[in-house]
Amino acid sequence: MSQNEYDILLVEDSIPIRETLRLGLESEGYSVHEAGDGEDALSILEKLPRPGLIFLDLLMPGMNGMEFLDHLQSHPARLDSIPVIILSAVAKTAKAEYPQVRAVLSKPVSFDDLFELVRRNLARKRER
Amino acid sequence: MQSFESDSQLIQSLQDVLRSAIEIADADFGNIQLLDPETSCLKIVVHQGFEKEWIDYWDRVSHGHGVCGTALERGERVIVEDIKQSPIFQGTVALEVQRKAGVRAVQSTPILGRSDQLLGMFSTHYRHPGRPSDRTLRILDLFARQAGDIIELHRSKEALRESEELLRRVSDNASVGLTRCSRDWYYVSANPAYAKIAGKPIEQIVGRPIAEVMGSRAADTIRPFVERVLNGEHVSYEAQVPFAGSGLRYLHVSYTPDFDSAGRIVGWVACVVDVTDIAVLKRMEDELRAAIEVRDDFISVASHELKTPLTALYMQLDLLNRFVGTAGQGPQSKISGLARSAYQSVKVFSELLDDLLDVTRIRVGKLTLSLQEMDLREAVLEHVKFVREAALERGSNIAVQANEPVRGTWDSKRINQILSNLLSNAIKYGSGNPIEVRLSTNIGTETARIEVQDHGIGIPKEMQTKIFERFQRAVSDKTITGLGLGLYIVRQIVELHGGSIAVASEIGQGALFTVLLPLRPPQSQTWQSKEVR
Numbered sequence: 001m002s003q004n005e006y007d008i009l010l011v012e013d014s015i016p017i018r019e020t021l022r023l024g025l026e027s028e029g030y031s032v033h034e035a036g037d038g039e040d041a042l043s044i045l046e047k048l049p050r051p052g053l054i055f056l057d058l059l060m061p062g063m064n065g066m067e068f069l070d071h072l073q074s075h076p077a078r079l080d081s082i083p084v085i086i087l088s089a090v091a092k093t094a095k096a097e098y099p100q101v102r103a104v105l106s107k108p109v110s111f112d113d114l115f116e117l118v119r120r121n122l123a124r125k126r127e128r
Numbered sequence: 129m130q131s132f133e134s135d136s137q138l139i140q141s142l143q144d145v146l147r148s149a150i151e152i153a154d155a156d157f158g159n160i161q162l163l164d165p166e167t168s169c170l171k172i173v174v175h176q177g178f179e180k181e182w183i184d185y186w187d188r189v190s191h192g193h194g195v196c197g198t199a200l201e202r203g204e205r206v207i208v209e210d211i212k213q214s215p216i217f218q219g220t221v222a223l224e225v226q227r228k229a230g231v232r233a234v235q236s237t238p239i240l241g242r243s244d245q246l247l248g249m250f251s252t253h254y255r256h257p258g259r260p261s262d263r264t265l266r267i268l269d270l271f272a273r274q275a276g277d278i279i280e281l282h283r284s285k286e287a288l289r290e291s292e293e294l295l296r297r298v299s300d301n302a303s304v305g306l307t308r309c310s311r312d313w314y315y316v317s318a319n320p321a322y323a324k325i326a327g328k329p330i331e332q333i334v335g336r337p338i339a340e341v342m343g344s345r346a347a348d349t350i351r352p353f354v355e356r357v358l359n360g361e362h363v364s365y366e367a368q369v370p371f372a373g374s375g376l377r378y379l380h381v382s383y384t385p386d387f388d389s390a391g392r393i394v395g396w397v398a399c400v401v402d403v404t405d406i407a408v409l410k411r412m413e414d415e416l417r418a419a420i421e422v423r424d425d426f427i428s429v430a431s432h433e434l435k436t437p438l439t440a441l442y443m444q445l446d447l448l449n450r451f452v453g454t455a456g457q458g459p460q461s462k463i464s465g466l467a468r469s470a471y472q473s474v475k476v477f478s479e480l481l482d483d484l485l486d487v488t489r490i491r492v493g494k495l496t497l498s499l500q501e502m503d504l505r506e507a508v509l510e511h512v513k514f515v516r517e518a519a520l521e522r523g524s525n526i527a528v529q530a531n532e533p534v535r536g537t538w539d540s541k542r543i544n545q546i547l548s549n550l551l552s553n554a555i556k557y558g559s560g561n562p563i564e565v566r567l568s569t570n571i572g573t574e575t576a577r578i579e580v581q582d583h584g585i586g587i588p589k590e591m592q593t594k595i596f597e598r599f600q601r602a603v604s605d606k607t608i609t610g611l612g613l614g615l616y617i618v619r620q621i622v623e624l625h626g627g628s629i630a631v632a633s634e635i636g637q638g639a640l641f642t643v644l645l646p647l648r649p650p651q652s653q654t655w656q657s658k659e660v661r
Binding site (some may be wrong): 014016017020021024027040047104105107108109110111 | 423430435436437438439440442443444446450471478485498540
């Protein structure tokens, strides 16, 4: 894994939730980048190598989760091939429209479920 | 007829006619009779020259009796030149009555109305036998015609008076305000209901300027409508009119132009309904609705605001539990115990908040389903496994009867919510007795059937429909917790799937909840699962 490579991009506006997720994921050995909204996330995706998985909140100020997914789909760099797990307070599904969405979890989510989903969906096997 | 006789004006006029006729026609006696339409009898109203005895005898005459009765029968004038020779009187008591009075000759002329209907009889009597000359008869015709005109005029006046009286009674007792106004803005008349609306006694309204009675602000309010009615238009409107005497009134008003005989508009007639009380009730209702909306909005906003920090807390405690682990002794075990307990508390908190959020979603029609193929038996077994321990802690064993997989299209998360609510209720109210869960499929109706039965305290009859409403709980026992939202949400979820829920219960015998779910939800429901925004 090169200097800039990482496993998971967390897109979530709530800092405590984001930090908790990061803490949990890092405790399992995953490398994580954080973004506070869709625009942040897009610029990270454009600058750094692709992550193996994106955790995406839906309700965010600025570019929200749905708009972010629309941007991924129309992005020339085929960013829509990165698997996405939606983490939302509103229980809605985006599976029908966005094939890269692997799961929709409603908050709060247990780390048991979360780790299980990461194991199953992380695109690239971690090199330890 | 009584009113005719008592009407001195009519009698006076007819008396004048009779006196003139007797004088001009050289008669010695005479009388005028009116026809009573009820009895078809002729009744004397005026007479001249007769004694009381004669009047009493001839007071009421029917068909064929005497000369006048014969004229009544034939509908034309009858002349008897000599009553001693006339077959009309031969062998009758009437002959003697006439003889005593000195009557020898009689003529009776019918009094006709403008449309030739018989109104009465005009008779003149003579002491000597003979026939009145043709000229005299023509004069008598004129007098009979005049008497007819007088009677008809009187009757139409009477009818007018009666209808005016009726109108006055209606107007006096009407709950609707009625008023007539002149085109120079004066009140011509007003009824008590109008006076009540205006907040002034009638004496202070009638004959006064409108602007003075209702106040200039009120007059300005009605001015545009008055201008229209004075242009010949029928006007209806609703307005809030600030009366000087009674304050702001909410009125439904209609105006009709008032014409004189030449067809000129001399003013208008107003019909005014005071709906102030109704308007006030309506406003209170609107305010109540708005207050309920504010409450619901508040619940919605508050739940959403609470959700984010609670989510963080929930996940932090979850993570803390993992870090601390269950192992260890001394302070380490205390910390892990506390972390576990805090996690459980936050979990309950989070579930309550989810219920509140669901209620606000239901209210705005935003509760949606995320449909997928699933096995209901798997969900039931899984859930029972999950709550078995909690049930046993209360002494209830859960027996499941689910022999075959029940495959269908449902929202698995929402199905779990149904099971979770029904089972937690069964445990909560089950008094520690066994609980049965049964699952079956009705192939014919393509329906899955879930039954959850407890043998606990039961639900009173009057509560059995209420428990499916918002904020309702079957027991007011403070030791049993909850918001009273669970079954309301369950019913909404079941109905969103196109299914139904029912309860059967007796006090002290427990309760049986039955949920019927179509294996495939109706078409109209499926679109919601695709809704993403």
